[in-house]
Amino acid sequence: MPSLMEENFKMTHSDEYDPLITNQEGNSDVNPDAVPYEEALKQTGYGRFHYKVLALCGWAVSSDAIEVLSVSFLLPAASCDLDIGSTDKGWLNAIVFIGMLLGGYFWGSLADHQGRRSILMWSLTVNGLGVLASSVVQTFWAFLLCRFISGIGVGGSIPVIFSYFTEFQPKEKRGMMISALATFWMCGNIIAAGKIAHLELISDC
Incomplete structure (x- = not known):
C-alpha cells in the first residue's frame, strides 16, 4: 500500500488540489484544510x-x-x-x-x-x-x-x-x-x- 507521504504527494500534485477556496461572493479564502508545506512534511512522518x-x-x-x-x-x-x-x-x-x-x-x-x-x-x-x-x-x-x-x-x-x-x-x-x-x-x-x-x-x- 502507498505510504501517507506518497498519497499526500499525489494529492498536492493533482489538478483537483487547490489550497484556495472561493466563497459565495467570489473571493478567495484560505482552504481551512490546507497546512504550510513544512508542517505537511512533518505530519506525514x-x-x-x-x-x-x-x-x-x-x-x-x-x-x-x-x-x-x-x-x-x-x-x-x-x-x-x-x-x-x-x-x-x-x-x-x-x-x-x-x-x-x-x-x-x-x-x-x-x-x-x-x-x-x-x-x-x-x-x-x-x-x-x-x-x-x-x-x-x-x-x-x-x-x-x-x-x-x-x-x-x-x-x-x-x-x-x-x-x-x-x-x-x-x-x-x-x-x-x-x-x-x-x-x-x-x-x-x-x-x-x-x-x-x-x-x-x-x-x-
Missing part, C-alpha cells in the same frame, strides 16, 4: 519512502559522477588505442562540461515549468543515450559529439536531482539527508577509479 528516494537519487548521482570522471581516468591508458594528441585529450575532457553548462540552463528552466520528476527522467535518458552511442562509435569526432550529448544530460540531472530530493525532506533532517545524497558522488568516483585501474592492468599499452 519519516520512514521507508524517504530511504527509497535516497537510494534511487543516489544511484543517479553515482552514475553522473562516473560519467563525468570516466574519460579523465581512461585517457592515460587509452591514448594509444585512440591515437590522440594533447589537444584532442583536452577537448574530450572539456566537452562534457560544455554540455553540462548548456544542459543545466536548459533542463533547469524546463524543470521549473514542467515538473522536476519528468525532467529528471528525460535528462537521465539523454545521458544514457549519449553513453550508449559513445560506446559504439568508431571515430574521434563522433565520440566527441556523443560526449557532448551525454554532458547535456548530466547538466540537467545533477541540479534537478538535488532539488527533487530536497522537496521530500523535513527541515529537521534536510541537511543530513542532502549530505547523505552527496556521498553517492564519492561512491561513483571510487567505482570509476576502480574500473579504470582494472582496465590499466589488462591493457597492452
Whole structure:
C-alpha cells in the first residue's frame, strides 16, 4: 500500500488540489484544510519512502559522477588505442562540461515549468543515450559529439536531482539527508577509479 507521504504527494500534485477556496461572493479564502508545506512534511512522518528516494537519487548521482570522471581516468591508458594528441585529450575532457553548462540552463528552466520528476527522467535518458552511442562509435569526432550529448544530460540531472530530493525532506533532517545524497558522488568516483585501474592492468599499452 502507498505510504501517507506518497498519497499526500499525489494529492498536492493533482489538478483537483487547490489550497484556495472561493466563497459565495467570489473571493478567495484560505482552504481551512490546507497546512504550510513544512508542517505537511512533518505530519506525514519519516520512514521507508524517504530511504527509497535516497537510494534511487543516489544511484543517479553515482552514475553522473562516473560519467563525468570516466574519460579523465581512461585517457592515460587509452591514448594509444585512440591515437590522440594533447589537444584532442583536452577537448574530450572539456566537452562534457560544455554540455553540462548548456544542459543545466536548459533542463533547469524546463524543470521549473514542467515538473522536476519528468525532467529528471528525460535528462537521465539523454545521458544514457549519449553513453550508449559513445560506446559504439568508431571515430574521434563522433565520440566527441556523443560526449557532448551525454554532458547535456548530466547538466540537467545533477541540479534537478538535488532539488527533487530536497522537496521530500523535513527541515529537521534536510541537511543530513542532502549530505547523505552527496556521498553517492564519492561512491561513483571510487567505482570509476576502480574500473579504470582494472582496465590499466589488462591493457597492452
